[in-house]
Amino acid sequence: MKQPPKKENKDLTFQVTQPTELLNFLIEKIHGKSRNSIKSLLTHKQIKVGNKVVSQYNHPLNQGDIVKVTTVRHEEKKLIGLRIVYEDKYVIVIDKDPGVLSIATETEKRGTAYSILSEYVKEKHSQNRIFVLHRLDRETSGLMMFAKDQETQGMLQHHWDRSVRARSYVALVEGQVNQPQDTIVSWLKEGKTFVVHSSPIDNGGQKAVTNYRVLKNNRYYSLLALDLETGRKNQIRVHMQSIGHPVVGDKKYGATHNPIRRVGLHAMELSFIHPITNQLLEFSTPIPKKFTAVFGAEKSDVNIRRVNKK
Template identity: 50%
Template sequence: MKTNRQNSNMEEYKVEKTTELLPFLLETFSNRSRNAVKSILTRGQVYVNNQEITEHNYTLQPGYSVTVQKNKAAKAATFEKMKILYEDDAIIVIEKDSGLLSIATEKERSLTAYKQLMEYVQQSNPNDRIFVVHRLDRETSGVMLFAKSEKIKKILQEGWSEMVQERSYVALVEGIVKKSEDTITSWLKETKTFKMYSSKKAGDGKKAITHYKVIKANNNLSLLSVYLETGRKNQIRVHMSDIGHPIVGDKKYGAKANSIGRFGLHAIVLAIKHPVTSELLRFKSNIPTEFLKKK
């Protein structure tokens, strides 16, 4: 029986008969799959009389209190160069560090965000999988979203432009950007060597629109808030290069130096309508400290 005592992240249930924990949860969350309920236990989201319990066969007695913490990232899981910000039955949202691949390439198939998450979900069920919805470049850090089923991936990808309410970045670029804010529009194309470039001719490539605003500038560097109206490959990198202010460390698109020891691009906010509930979820990551040391 569900009680009235709960806060925004906790739900409490009273035990009315002797039973084991997993059967109790399966009955309580009858709208969820068995694997989803087992995952709640594995992630340490379940408390019995305020004590964290992960054992499936833990014995419950009448009067016991079972509290479930919602959307808790796994305490037991350890990841390299990433952490989970949010997880439910449909999606996983992570914060990725600079230097970590989103998915495998021909050169590197071991350490990726995708592989680490795949191994994580398969701890609960070997048949579970995750699916790539969008990507961040290897050297770009910040918020990234994965789906937990092919159906959810399809919903997200096909409805991406309508479902994403905000997708913003912070960029540390070379030089002092003179316009305090501006919008850059071009049509992006790709060379045979996989480098993107801009065309000003309408329809000559994929239309890309980037809005930026200067946060602060000195020491011949500018820190920008960047908002994507479209999400094309290397869009921010190309557009910053187009205006003569390439991203710090981005030699591919014209950067001359790297005074911070990493790539100067970070996905700071992703706000999206949930693919199942339509609830608006907003995920934010802090500005990397390296971006601020020189500012």
């Protein structure tokens, strides 16, 4: 009986001849695939440098490195409420869905980003743990990171301002913001009812600085890019309320409209210096389609760049 032909092995192996970055190297070496197709290979963990799976676009390559491309997708258990954007021995970067708590509260212990990731790392080894570095509000979506050991947590927390190079957000706010870009500076203090109040003068609270730029607007809504110089509790939400343009869907801080059925705040960019390798890691996620749909655009056609600080 004739045997069926063996399936052709399409795995590829390349040797690096000069220093470069991973995505640029793959685009040069893999012919017949678009840039997005090659990014998909990285996203689905089909690229190895040496024996290590790498998904980071700007991973540095050195002369002599061996890069392997496999046709087999790395399938992992789907994590409900978040996606892992990057993971190594020391940190995990995730893209969190709106509606998911960052960490547990007295009344809600399960289904948080922390509990989901704890279960995920314990599947690999029962002694594995994760450690909180910062938080996002429940209704804010986007990028967060956790440490995978206490030493890494301490290094990042103690040098947070120096290590974290950018935390950028997009916000859909009520009304037409007429100032193309501006910097908001105020002091934030939390009251007894857990509402944070903003004061233009020092009220004994924490100084907060938010830079914003208008990406799109109409008579009813504005889409803003925001860079934070400080990371105070509810900072963006309070600052938007203070200029008369509360974040869409944020009833706690003055919103009266919610066309997108969620709070219009998304943590879009995160970059930091890795505490162990000293490498700059940069991550970004797309603007949620709901945010641009209110302007009649299904896809984001806005130009994102760093907000110029005054």
